Amino acid sequence: MAESASGTLVLERVNTPPAQTWNHLRANDITLTVPVVSRKGDVYFALPRLFESIECGMGGAVTDWIESQASDARYVEVRAGEKREEPIIAESDTGIMVRAGAEATIVVCAPTGGPAQGTTAALVRIIAERGAQVHVLEFVCGDTEQHLESVGIVAGEDARVDVRQFFLGAGTTAAGLAVALDGNRARLDLSCRYLARDNDVLDINHVIRQRGRNTRCDVHESGVLDGHARKALRATIDLVHGSSGSEGAELENVLVLSDDVTNKTMPVILCDEDDVAGNHGASIGSVAPEQIQYLQDRGLTLEEAEQLYVRALFDEALICAPTSETRKAVLARATEILGSETASDLVEGLDLAEKSGPFATTEV
Amino acid sequence: MSERTEKRTQVADVDRSLYDFTYSEEGYERYDDGLTPDIVRAISEKKDEPEWMLAMRLAALDTYHAKEMAPNWGPSIAGLDMDHISTYVSPRTKQAKSWDDVPDDIKNTFERLGIPEAERESLAGVGAQYDSEIVYHNMREDVAKDGVVYTTIEDALHDPQWEPVVHEYFGTLIPPADHKFAALHYAVWSGGSFVYVPTGVKVEYPLQSYFRLNAEGAGQFEHTLIIVEEGADLHFIEGCSAPKYYEANLHAGAVELFVKDHARLRYSTIENWSKNMYNLNTKRARVGADAQMEWVSGSFGSHVSYLYPTTILQGDRSNCEFSGITFAGATQDLDTGCKVILNGADTTATVDTKSISKDGGCNTFRSSVIVGRRAANARCSVSCQSLMLDDISRSDTIPAMDVRNATASVGHEATIGRISDDTILYLMSRGCSEPEARTMVVGGFANPVSKELPLEYAVEMNNLIKLEMEGAIG
Known part of the structure; x- marks a missing residue:
């Protein structure tokens, strides 16, 4: 992370997966230049320190940058057993605690406003306690020059998390999602749908750590690439030692509509446990x-x-x-x-x- | 079971002595440990090389010192200290054309490994390298009459007919600047094979090179250069082994394969280096139009491996098939896989790999599939299956795909799992002990790869699996 004199910051090695491939493929990460506004002397509301330990998909540099640039962080708590009807709208720096047995829908919607808006970003950290149900919906449909969206979720015992991502916006979209299935029988269902066309850049990093016993994760990514679009998807299922009985599956389908598209796909399984099942697949082609x-x-x-x-x-x-x-x-x-x-x-x-x-x- | 297999079984019943035996280095020529321009010059002088080769070696040495290892790469090689590796050890014997002319200790080594017998039974030619030099090289006369050349790189460099050919091809497919250990290879390479198959010639029986590293704390840096001309056909087999020491050994060979239009090359490898070996080998093939490249690879040995054979499908309608199996046991961290670059139109590639992790062994399957912009209708499928035999081992798969053509189709699938309890119970209920049942399942898992090998190597591979599974062959 290097700060320049012109009020911008170069964030290197963003969206880096836990295990990397050959550097010459230029698929391991993305480098982003983001604006920096000096906030020296200002004191803003920060999230409880508990949230600092949550791994977010885009990595620590993006977390630090958003925390430094956002004004007050927002903390939302859904009480134990409560089924919250109204969606929680997560913005630039939001921490959400979904207590045991509660249910909540969280919406992250990237701002619109045209390329003139420059860079926008969202940092969302979620803790789903035992038996909680969390529905996360992410929409990037704007046409800002550059949008960063970093999400981290920790799921406790029997927690159930489903995430639906729609990356349909123009310009550069960089998104990272890290989900830690820490509790036994925690479950993640992730659906990611994307469209990149013209000169759009789409960079996605999914990291799922399965730590609890008998956890499940089911990841489906699919999308359409056209024009001169450049897309990279890194999806890692990490079956950590002790996650016996767990199963992780990941599948991506890419529809390529133009010869000028660059599509990079990196589906990774890390396995440190024998009593598990990990599967991944990718299919890339045209109609x-x-x-x-x-x-x-x-x-x-x-x-x-x-x-x-x-x-x-x-x-x-x-x-x-x-x-x-x-x-x-x-x-x-x-x-x-x-x-x-x-x-x-x-x-x-x-x-x-x-x-x-x-x-x-x-x-x- | 053949007599040869029985002989091996008796040896391996006791321990790994089929591979773990050594002979004294007394009387051998051994250069100082470490890497200096003087050592590089001494190797070049010893081989009486052309000036261009020495210049290439010295430039490669500079590249080696200048290049950094990527910090985010694979298993650690921190235990490899080049200041304690001798890059040249020679048994002070001339290359022989008859096993009778090979010194007894070396001949015994290769006899125990079954090489002369295999040559008599099923090979068109054999090259045997002991430490840094080829000690035996021979080819059947009828194959030679067809114009096939199978010799060492050194001999080819001294032949006015073949020196220009070596000069034209050597180091072009794997350039010295490719990576740090490619540069090291070019600085100190010694031994290896040069094979030339003329246009339209189909070599009926395989050629085989066997590489044996006997010396402790030494490196082996052989270079294999194979040119299969248009419409020709060759099966080349590479075997390697070494006895186990506590001091690190290094293997940094290079294999450059040129498969011209309409030609076919099958390259089979059974690698069983000892578990103190750093196996940092580089293999690459360039394939012409309508040509076919087949890789069959079995990796059983080494402490750490970086091994990713690369195929460049340059010609239209060219094809690549890669079948590989890797077995990682205790103390082993094997980072293996393959790379395929599809540049030609209508090219096809099939990758089928299997890995087995046991006793704390670590396997990483790493692949890259690159489809270039002009690779219209290219097709590639990658399948990777990993078997975990206990909860202290590890298995990772790290594939990458870069597709830049709308009409291409690329598929990838990978699975990681263990042997189900139901399967073991079923086999035990039919009289198998649990180890036998597990060995049987692992053998079946490996069978799609072993059946691609010539019979005697399939037997050797199955024996290696049994050895790893049960601690003894029997």
């Missing part, structure tokens, strides 16, 4: 010619057929969007990419126009 032919036979052009896959991403994002803000962000991005007519179809198809919220006023 099968027979599938294209099938769709063309029904009157679709190749471009329209490929756009169906992109549309499906937005369909799913809209279904999952729990707040008017997130729906607005997804729909605005869908309008930009798919056109207003298709975006209207999405709204109608999902019967969202009837609902109160953004769609009544969104121009589609």
Whole structure:
């Protein structure tokens, strides 16, 4: 981490996985330049120290930078046994404690506002105590120049965590998620859907540490790459010594629509225990010619057929969007990419126009 | 079971003496430990090399000293101290064409390893290296009549016909600046093989080179250069072993394989270095249009291994198949795998690897698949299966894929697990003891790779697995 005189900071080795590959592949990490605002002399609210020990997906340098740049951190506690209906909106530096047996939905939605907004970032740390249920929804649909999103979750005994990520935004998106399944029988279900096109850069790091006995993790990543997009995904399942009876599975499907795309995939399993099962798979390619032919036979052009896959991403994002803000962000991005007519179809198809919220006023 | 296998079984029933026997170095020529320009010059002078080779060695030495090891790489090699490694040890014997002309102690070594017998039964030619020099080299006359050349790099350098060929190819596929230990290799290389198969010639029986490191605290740096011309076909086998010492030994060889258009090369390796060995070997193949490269690799020995054979599928419709098995037992940390670079259109690659970890052994499977922009319709599938035999061992898989063509298709799958209790119980209920049952399952796990080897090597590999599993062959 090197601070320059011009008010920027170079963050090196961001999104580094626990085990690395050949450096010449340039797949081990990403280097980011971020702005720095001097806050000397200011005293802001900080999270309880308990949160400092949580590993976050993008690494310590990003955690330090966001903590230094964010104003007051926000601490939210969901009481034991409480089922919180209203989603918790996590912003720049948020710590959330979900007490034993409680249930909460946490939404992280990257700000929009155009490239002029420069760099935006979110740091979210979550503790899910015994038997807690946590639903995390991440939406990056904006068109800021650069967005960083670092999330760390610790799951206790019998805790159940599901995370749904939608990285659909323009510019550079760097996101890291680290989940520690510390308690026995803790479980993670992770779904990550992404779209990168034009000159977008998408850099994702998933680290799942399975420490408790009989833990489960199921990770699915899939997305579409087009134009000159550059994407790197590192997904690590770490079956730590003592995690006997645990199972971890990870699968990525990548649809490549352009020869100018750069796709880097690094699925890693680290195994220090014999009584476990770890699986991972990756499939990278284009739409099968027979599938294209099938769709063309029904009157679709190749471009329209490929756009169906992109549309499906937005369909799913809209279904999952729990707040008017997130729906607005997804729909605005869908309008930009798919056109207003298709975006209207999405709204109608999902019967969202009837609902109160953004769609009544969104121009589609 | 053949007589040879029975003989080996009797030896190995006692201990690992099939491989763990030594002969005195008395009378051998041994250069000082460490790495200096004087040592490099002495090796070059000893071999009476062309000037360009000495210049290459000295430049490589500078590169070695200048290059840093990546701090984030694999198992530690902190125990390897080049100041305590002799880079050249020679048994002071001339290269022989008949086993009768090989000194008794060396001949006994290779006889115990079964090399002369294998040569008689099933090989087209054999090269045997003892420490830093080739002590025996021979090839069947009918193969030589077809124009096949199988000799040492040193002899090729002294042949006016082949010196320009060596000059043209040597160090081009694995450049000295490739990594720190490639630079070390080029500074002090000694021994190895030069093979040239002319256009259209299909060598019916395999050629084999066997590398034996007898000296304590020494390094072996052989260079293998194989050129398979258009439409030719070759199976080359490489075997290696060493007795166990408490002092570190080093193997930093290099293998450069040129497979021209429509040619086929199968390169099989059974590596059983002793468990004080740092095996930092580099292998690379460049494959022409419609050509085929096949790797069969069994890694059983070494304290630490860095071994990732690389295939560059340069020509359109070229193909690569890689089958590998790695067995890591106590004190072993083996970082192995492969790299495939698909540059040509319609290229295909299949990687199938298995690893077994036992008694605290660590296995890391590391791979990279790179699909270049002009590799239209390239296809690659990677499968990696790891078996954990106890809870003190470790197994990691670290694959990487870089795809830059929309019409390419790349698949990867990996599984890590253990032998299920149900399977063991089933076999025990049919009369097997638990160790026998476990050995049987591991043998079945390894079978897809061992069946790719010539029979005698498949037997050797199965025996090695039994040895590792039960502590004795029987």
